[in-house]
Amino acid sequence: MxxxxxxxxxxxxxxxxxxxxxxxxxxPDVACQVAALLTQAEFNLQMSENSRKS
Numbered sequence: 001m002x003x004x005x006x007x008x009x010x011x012x013x014x015x016x017x018x019x020x021x022x023x024x025x026x027x028p029d030v031a032c033q034v035a036a037l038l039t040q041a042e043f044n045l046q047m048s049e050n051s052r053k054s
Contacts, residue, residue: 008043011042013035015035015039016032018035019035
């Protein structure tokens, strides 16, 4: 469980860095929301792909 949390946090932080670097005019709150949405979308896609393979 801890490993999953670390993976999610690294993914979120990666997206947050990407958003803040590519869109510097975006407020920190909006950048966090975008990073959270991208993180959720990525994990939804991974779960979908894993369930198709099963």
